[in-house]
Amino acid sequence: MIEPATSSCGKRGLIIAIDGPAGVGKSTVARLLALRLGYLYLDTGALYRAIAWKVRDAGLSPEEPLAITALLPKTTLHMACGPEQSHVLLDGRDITGELRTPAVTALASMVSAIPAVREWLLPVQRQIGAEGCVVAEGRDIGTRVFPEADVKFFLEADAEVRATRRHRELVAAGHSVHFDQTKRDMTGRDDRDRSRTVAPLIPAPDAERIDTSSMPAEAVVEHMLAVITARL
Template sequence: MIIAIDGPAGVGKSTVARQLASRLGYLYLDTGALYRAVAWRTLRSGIDPTDSKQISALLPALSIQMLFQNGAMLVLVNDVDVTNELRTPDVTAAASIVSAIPAVREWLLPVQRQIGQRGSVVAEGRDIGTKIFPSAPIKFFLEADATVRAERRHRELVAAGHHASMEKTYQDLSGRDERDRTRAVAPLVPAADARLIDTSSLRIEDVVEQMLAAVAAVS
């Protein structure tokens, strides 16, 4: 069983997917972490995230692994655990740019699908239901008001100890939305058979319960 959850930044995908996976006893796959891993390596290599040629040349020597331990997901880049370094503002900004590079998306496609073969999975990202697992029997697309999403992301950054103004957070999120929705390869759009959930005024628990009901109806 594969459950696909897509949507833009700040809708609560990661939190919801983790809780849903925990409730169901499934693996949790955060595909965004894979793009962040590529972005992390790009920055560590001194490569400009907009330089698609150099980034494409970096891929053959790159190894990304996802390990699942006690319900937690660890990300290793060339055998180095970088899990705690993937959500800094710099890596987040770079990941948004790197993820639009067709060569990167194609390179990560089999990596994601291989993880999906390990067992039942709750996978979240931006093209899970349309590109990565188009045959997934259950698909969700989460959306929320842009201001609400920016406020959520700003709280996350502050809680993690990062200095970011609300205005800058909103601008960054809007820019990422534009890149995700307009990129040539696998743009951010709901799958035709995805269940749409607006999380603007919903608690995480409410969203998870809606998803559990949908899973029960299909099982």
């Protein structure tokens, strides 16, 4: 199901898990950390977005879990992980640039709550991290995907700060969205992610929790590197 990639660490390395809600800076921090360590960067959210993209393309609704489940055996999903970005090929087509639109983002949150989708993607994620040397970010990395990860982080931030970051990101990408709508969408996604029955968004008991509200990404990475070094 996946397209394997190699890292530059040259040996069996660590699995580092980064979890948290939208807007806390997971993607930025995970990419920077992977670069510093010479590790692969695994964006698990891109996998769920890819399934959401296919659901939308098929004209299905998230209220049709059986129809969505039926799509999965007919799906070929390849993920090429690099130190800065994960490229996603769905049924032979590179859809990486189409995965972060507001519509796909909203649908991904609903599709990811379908247990069959999470079960189908679980081995895909684990296979990528099987050899270590990976920084994986998502919402259930430290609790379900890699519960035995060597180091776990859970990022948090003030809701207003997170909404501002997300809105800025969307505008920079050329999307015309209002801040209030962005905040409502984010809050709704948080509620769905935290309340779903399978792999809810919660910190792992052994995760280092970091509030990124007033921390630049570089400072967060430096803190993470200090934690990683202390635990080795």
